[in-house]
Amino acid sequence: MACVELKNINKTFGNEEILPCVNLRIEDGEFVVFVGPSGCGKSTMLRLIAGLEDPTGGDIEIDGRVVTEESPKERGVGMVFQSYALYPHMTVYENIAFGLKLGTANKSRIREWVEKTAEVLQLEKLLERKPRELSGGQRQRVAIGRAMAREPKIMLFDEPLSNLDASLRVQMRTEIAKLHDRLQSTMIYVTHDQVEAMTLADKIVVLNRGNVEQVGTPYELYEHPASLFVAGFIGSPRMNLMPGRIAGATGGASTQVEVGGLGTLTMNRTSDGLTPGDAVTVGVRPEHFRLELSGPDRGLEVVNVEYLGNEAYVYIELPAMDELMVVRQPVPCEICPGQRVELGTDADLVHVFDHTGRALPAFTPQPEAAGVAEAANR
Numbered sequence: 001m002a003c004v005e006l007k008n009i010n011k012t013f014g015n016e017e018i019l020p021c022v023n024l025r026i027e028d029g030e031f032v033v034f035v036g037p038s039g040c041g042k043s044t045m046l047r048l049i050a051g052l053e054d055p056t057g058g059d060i061e062i063d064g065r066v067v068t069e070e071s072p073k074e075r076g077v078g079m080v081f082q083s084y085a086l087y088p089h090m091t092v093y094e095n096i097a098f099g100l101k102l103g104t105a106n107k108s109r110i111r112e113w114v115e116k117t118a119e120v121l122q123l124e125k126l127l128e129r130k131p132r133e134l135s136g137g138q139r140q141r142v143a144i145g146r147a148m149a150r151e152p153k154i155m156l157f158d159e160p161l162s163n164l165d166a167s168l169r170v171q172m173r174t175e176i177a178k179l180h181d182r183l184q185s186t187m188i189y190v191t192h193d194q195v196e197a198m199t200l201a202d203k204i205v206v207l208n209r210g211n212v213e214q215v216g217t218p219y220e221l222y223e224h225p226a227s228l229f230v231a232g233f234i235g236s237p238r239m240n241l242m243p244g245r246i247a248g249a250t251g252g253a254s255t256q257v258e259v260g261g262l263g264t265l266t267m268n269r270t271s272d273g274l275t276p277g278d279a280v281t282v283g284v285r286p287e288h289f290r291l292e293l294s295g296p297d298r299g300l301e302v303v304n305v306e307y308l309g310n311e312a313y314v315y316i317e318l319p320a321m322d323e324l325m326v327v328r329q330p331v332p333c334e335i336c337p338g339q340r341v342e343l344g345t346d347a348d349l350v351h352v353f354d355h356t357g358r359a360l361p362a363f364t365p366q367p368e369a370a371g372v373a374e375a376a377n378r
Contacts, residue, residue, distance in 0.1 A: 002063045002076070002153035002186055003028045004049060009058035011044055011210075018044050019210040022058075026188065026203075031180050033189045035197040036207035036233070042190045043158055045207070049188065050079050050156050062153065078147030079156040082163065084139045086131040086146075092118075093127040096145045117145045120182060121175075137168045141175065148183075157189040161196065173199055194234055198222070206230050228357035231283045237313060237326045239351070240289075244282040246274050255360065257282060257352055260320040261300055267347045269360040280360075283351035286313070286328040290344040291335060299340040300325075305333060316341065 004026040011019040018041045026032045034042035047053040049060060051072035060068050067075045086095050093114055100110045118124045121141045131139055140160060147155060157176070161169045177200055180187055191197055197204050198218045206213040206221065206229070214226040225231035231239045247256040247264050255271040258264045259282050274280070291314065303324055306313040312333035315324040327343075335341065352360040 004154060004186065004188070005061040006045075006049075007059045007061065009045070009048060009060065010056045011041075011048065011053065012056045017210065019048075019055075022210075022212060024205060024212065024215070026186065029184050029186055031177075031187045031189065031200060031202045032205060033191060033197040033201035033203075034205050034207060035191055035194060036213075038192060039209075040207040041210040042192075042207050046079075046156055046158055046188060046190045049154070050077050051075050052079075076153040077156055078150060078152035078154070079158065080140075080144050080147050080160045082159045084131070084143045084163075086139060086142055088131050091128050091130060092123060092134070092142050092145075095131070095142055096123075096149050099146060100149055113149050113151070114145075117149045120148070120179065121145050135168075136164050137172055137175075140164065140172055144176075144179070153186065155183075155185055155187045157187065159191055160189075161191075161193075169196075176200060194236065198234075204234075206233065208233075224359075225283075225351065226359050228281055228283075228353045228359075231351060231353065231359075235285060237286050237328070239283045239285050240325045241321075242282045242284070242318065242325075243320050244280050244352070246271060246276050246278045246280060248276050255352065257350075261318045262343055262345065265345075265347050265350055267350055267352065269352055269362055271352075271354075271360055274354060274360075279355060281353040281357075283353065284345050284349065286326045288345050288349040289325075289327040291327055291329065291341045292344070293335070294340050294342045296340060299342040302335055302337050302339045302341060304337055305335060307331070307333070314341075316343070 006022050006024045009019055009022040022045065034045060036042050044053060048055055051070060055068065059066050062075060087098065090098070096114045096117055097110050100113055118127055121144060123141055123145060126134065126138060134142065161172050164172060173196060189200060201218055203215060204218060204221055205215050208229045214221060214230045221230060221234045225234060232241060242259055244257045244259040247258040254266050255269045256264055256266050257280060300316050300318060302314060303317050304315040310331065312329045312331055314327045314329050314333065314335055316327060318325050329335065354360060
């Protein structure tokens with residue numbers, strides 16, 4: 001196991017800057033997921049850690065040792081690629097043992113390592129099979145086993161489940177999570193699938209155009225997004241983002257925001273630097289809305305209702321928005337397309353973002369002020 005630290009990492013290809021300046025620390029034994037849209041730099045960052053790419057600037061440290069100039073073998077990392085890349089003419093045993101045979105270990109030691117790895121991945125009964133005789137999930141486990149066999153300090157995964165069908169992806173997510181629990185090794189995982197990120201990660205790193213937007217637990221990213229990008233990226237269905245304006249009481253313990261379709265909301269958020277009339281973006285998760293049927297000439301129109309078995313998604317047209325709003329509802333859902341509804345929500349569940357896309361922070365009373373107030377009440 002090992003900790004990894006990226007210090008002022010910059011990467012350019014020709015004139016194109018992929019990673020402007022990344023600073024990140026991954027602790028020993030953590031399962032960290034890099035997530036973001038295609039082209040955001042997550043796979044490039046993984047390849048830099050692996051030693052498959054050289055940074056344009058900055059340093060990479062593993063366990064406090066600078067490894068920027070070292071080869072992948074010297075860094076003690078194992079990598080699982082998007083493609084299984086198994087040798088079709090070799091058995092499962094031979095595929096797992098291939099990297100070990102390139103070293104100095106003897107045959108008995110190699111067999112011990114392969115059998116130990118096969119046991120962890122539940123491949124003991126498949127060691128004599130060829131890749132063509134395996135399912136997609138089994139092949140991926142062999143690819144993981146090949147990376148594991150050398151007992152690397154760090155395991156790197158580059159979108160390893162993207163070639164699998166939906167049911168196999170769920171199964172392999174569980175297998176990888178169990179593997180981490182068993183090994184307690186440092187694992188870094190790249191994906192564009194936020195479900196994989198939310199279900200696997202101890203810590204998620206959200207990337208946007210090479211910049212780290214936010215680092216935190218799945219809970220922190222979902223409940224307290226630091227930026228408009230994170231709010232819109234994390235969550236399925238995504239957060240409803242609506243235009244709004246500051247209505248008053250700025251800079252203090254609360255902020256009033258006017259939102260079309262919701263009226264004026266008073267929230268426990270500070271708004272230093274903003275004045276009444278300033279444009280903001282208001283975000284509400286689909287499950288945080290309340291719906292009530294309204295009269296024919298009031299409220300907002302329901303455009304569509306999707307029934308998903310355990311829940312329903314109600315799509316509503318808000319004139320100020322380019323996209324339809326989505327509201328998660330329990331079933332049975334009595335609301336039908338064409339009806340008109342009124343929306344409600346609790347102010348504490350509303351997120352507000354300024355014109356730069358940064359979240360307005362929640363107001364936190366200062367300890368000194370709280371102490372004065374308590375003394376005054378005595």
